[in-house]
Amino acid sequence: MDGTLVETEQHWGEAMFALARRLGGEMSPEARERTVGTSMRTSLGILYADLGVSRGEAEMRADGRWIEDAVADLLTGPVTWRPGARELLTEARDAALPTALVTTTPRRLADLVLAQIQRDLPGLPAFDVTVCGDEVPVRKPDPAPYLQAMAALGVDAAGCVVLEDSLAGVTAGVAAGAAVLGVPSLQPLPPMPGLVLRDTLAGVRLADLAEVLAARDAVDACT
Template sequence: MSGTPRGSGGLRAVLFDMDGTLVETEQYWGEAMFELAASLGGRMSAEARAATVGSSMRRSMGILHADLGLVRSEEQLRADAAWVEDRTAQLLASGISWSPGARELLVAVREAGLRTALVTTTPRRLADIVLTTVRGDLGDDPFDVTVCGDEVPARKPDPAPYLQAMAALGVEAQECVVIEDSDAGVTAGLAAGAAVLGVPTVQEIPPAAGLVLRDGLVEVDVAALAAVLSEGSSTGVWA
């Protein structure tokens, strides 16, 4: 294992969530679910939509169906999930924007010599649409490792995706900062043993030990991430 990059304290790797954290694509999932709800004869509540953020597709469909008061068979659930994924893929293809501050942070992390991973619950086929845009914008691949929702034994809030990414990066949990916008993602990062920077958007994230909360990624730099790693050993606070 090589030396710690200069100016980063003990920080060796940064693990990014995708939807709502790195890129502003969370609204596409919401739009697809609202459209599905309408096709099923109902209207998904804002509260139910917020509860789906960061969740697996199966759990999201369960939340949607319960919100509409529907009982769906396993076959129907799978069909609904496939429809949402296909519709989201169409929306992603129409254009993808960075979350404020995310591009600048990712570039700074790479320039500092830190290891990087993208860890998302999104299936590979959809994540690749985002990654193609990100790579095209930056001119190279900014991630040493990418872990998608259909490539892990368990999805967030289980720590498995982050543990898999850390193993592939060759780093220890105490050398990592995870950046997440959802409660499920934060829970997964903390359970994996990493310090977590939470940047909630649609969904509220409760304070927790090991968690630092901010309003967004604007003006977050490598020094700020090193501070998150340090602060992560104490009770979660708003920075």
């Protein structure tokens, strides 16, 4: 969601940089890049290591709540769509294609963004299923969140295309057995089997997603 559909990933960056300053340091851009698409615990671990600080479990939980509150404050206005994302999601809805949102973002923050997405897409729900980071036992890059979404949709991975912008996300999608279209935002994505890379979703249509499936199937046929 953040960085794939809408331009909200930068809010997490702003909050992480602000927390670093509260802890008496400055987070490096390289460390921030490594946090993209990861869980709160992983992100905080990267931040602490970058700053050279040690925080206990209670302090980590408090820092996580501080980050979430800071991001919530930044999600009060309309969202800015990533190029092509709104058009592709609209086409999928019009075609009655089953869709799921799978995000590492906690439910309370995801719902703020989903409400704004829904205002931009009146009528049918934007997604048939939503899976948030605090609703799964393990998070991306583990495939479990995507497998949970597929089960809820009643679909098989063989017919699924995952859209992702982060390394954790594309890794999870590939591991789940889906075809994956990677559109990097703040983090470069390396080539990997089952992954098709595009600079943007602008101009991408449902027919193009069929080509992503075909590319994944071609890789499977060679292994």
